[in-house]
Amino acid sequence: MADNILEMRGITKEFPGVKALDDVNFVVKRGSIHALVGENGAGKSTLMNVLSGWYPYGTYEGDIVYEGEVCKFTNIKDSENKGIVIIHQELALVPYMSIGENMFLGNEQGKKYAIDWDKTHAEATKYLKIVGLTESSKTLIKDIGVGKQQMVEIAKALAKNARLMILDEPTSSLNEADSQALLDLLLEFKKQGMTSIIISHKINEVSYVADDITVLRDGRTIETLTKGVDDFSEDRIIRGMVGRELEDRFPKRYGVEIGDVSLEVKNWNVYHPIYTDKKVIDDVSFHVRKGEVVGFSGLMGAGRTELAMSIFGRSYGTEISGTCEIHGKEVKLHSPRQAIDAGLAYVTEDRKGNGLILSNPISVNTTLANLKGVCRRGVIDHDKELSVAEEYRKKLNTKTPSVLQNVGNLSGGNQQKVLLAKWMYADPDILILDEPTRGIDVGAKYEIYCIINDLVAEGKSVIMISSELPEVLGMSDRIYVLNEGRIVGEFDAAEASQEKIMACILSTEPAKEEKEKEQ
């Protein structure tokens, strides 16, 4: 009989009107990495919130057996005392506090009325070393990258004496290299006897790191796959998640004619808005044709978002130089309004922060970038607005009881559809989609890809910025590779491969290191 650190038996959790979890059984072996996968809304986070005591004992049915005893957690502190630590998808760090202060926030060293700062930083340094960070514990959180922040979160969990670590989408905002480092760290911890539960949408990572995979669907446990026993291939896992075979993860485009150049950017330079001597985009030139999907690949921080936003009405950066031609005519775009009027749309990577008004209904969000469309002389026609929103809801298959529903209540995939609807309603010729499928499930991704195909079929041009290489390869007609603010490669879809793109990025890395040495 296997040694199980955790058993969750018959967990049922109901919200008003919804059964979020329905008789879920979940068993984690000691010293293993257990992945929890499922589409958005399958109940993964709810299950982990039950485990951590966020939903206190009594608000759910079923038993949690941890280390052989039935646990009745009433709050998060209870579960943390037992060594169960959860790291949430949205990082819970205070930007203007140091690493050390963050690490022991709520767990201060020394006495309540006299914090022992020496001990704090000494302890912090110890844990930083374990996760492989060389930063001083006095560095402010805002000064380190997202990848390192994620590592600090893990160090923070270690500092709480975690024996069972739960990571909710730990790599969703990390680039390939940082993700890899994090996964390897988990494997390292496993060797030392740590048990981890990882929730992830990235199936390739899951099959790389996990010993067992439990698939949740619609609040039920569908199956648990074990490494070495079951088929661990990506297709197999996806089948469990969506409950059907996805023959092709990327829908084919048929008969889309690639036409004239619609957008041409030449010698584009952008400087950092605050550190004005730092060049963020360095002499970038590229073009997009009518009916074409152009992928922009590169590591996090390569300058892809900055490039897109600087073109979109100078929404980013200072001292922007270079020329931008739309349909062969040079345009000067000084505000988002001018960019929209010129036929550009920028669909942000950060839909919650920069894209949607979560506290407003779908209808309001849909018309925001083109309110004129439902207006007469500055007066909004509410009925027309509703029918527009309804039209796009049907067109994009957004799942919602009504277009009067607040966007904040929707799942990630449906929010993304509302964001796309907003920009489609602005009727642009050229759409820049920044990470259009970030943090959304496989089924919704497929639907977004279909929408992209429909867009180019209508003769629009699509620029797709994405950190997921399979997606860039699967969807693009042509691919640009960006690194350190420069275009370091251009591939036709036919000749591109994951290896070639990575090699392209890596081959330019040493050059940068040499440059730093010279300085």
Add this chain to the structure above:
Amino acid sequence: MTTKTKILTFVQKYTMIIALVLVTAFFAWRTGGKLLLPQNLTNIIAQNAYVFVLATGMLLCILTGGNIDLSVGSVVCFVGTVGAVMMRGDLNMWLAVLVMLGVGLLIGAWQAFWISYVKVPPFITTLSGMMVFRGLSNVVLQGKTVSVTNEKFVRLFGGGANCYVPDFFHGEGINILCVVVGIIACALYLFFTLRSRSIRKRNGLEVDSLAKTLIKAIVIVGVVMFFAMRLAQYKGIPMALLWVAVVVLIYTYITSKTTVGRYLYAIGGNETATKLSGIDTRKIYFFAYANMGLLAGLAGILTIARMTSAQPTYGQNYEMDAIGSCFIGGASAYGGVGTVPGVIIGALLMGVINIGMSIMGVDANYQKVVKGLVLLAAVIFDVLSKKKGN
């Protein structure tokens, strides 16, 4: 939907209306019905006219992201001062009114410029305005009182003994005009509700059931007619009510039907998203604060007309009354949420409590305590009922 959740959603949606009804009922009971006497109902409107006007303007500022305007009390005083001093000579009354509104708008624009284009935090800009215009009022008045003697002006803006819309029908013991206006208002309300309902139905959009629409209509018509009859039993429609009604109608329309209104909510909801949607957010901020100045100008006019004088101390704490009304009326301290009718209900709630306690003879200091606690209670109630819904 179970009955319980139905009741819960109802309570959530109409929290403040229910509170207003309960508080009114309480004071009506404690004062032995005196609260609902025609004269007292008239007073609730006349005494609080400035709150209604200022709260409406304040709502637009709060919508942009919980930003408030602290200067309105001082601006009210300064505008009033300017007006009173001008009318001391025999200046044409309409010119004076125009100048006062202009001064209000100019002050608003001055502050709005710093807030929207230079990005000085609104709190600080308007704190500065609060001091500057209080000081300037004092300078102009030299610490003295200037009385307003222009009869026409005073009557038109709701001051003096005879500040009511004249009854063209010359009713005996009852103001027929007031009743007629009440009936017309109800008829217009019914006409527009039913018309928009049928249009929406024709376009295949969701509509409330006929029963629900009718019940709502009956309640509203009932309240309006009760109010109209009461006012008619006293001296008719106070001039102040006329101005408040104009402001409320215009701004309800602006916030719910126009693009500017929509953008105010959008900025409060998510400023970056709004900017990236091609909206010049600076213009929207400018509008909100310049407009606040204009409405402070109007409030200044109403204040000196009611007091028939200008004094350096006028308008003190007016900003707090306006801000309080907004939050009681359901505006969010983070922006993006709130409506003009909601704010008016908030202001009414404060007004009813004020006058109710005055009739009961509660000490003025205790009145303040009660008002402060009501503000807190209202917001707590609102927060809790929303939390339960989730």
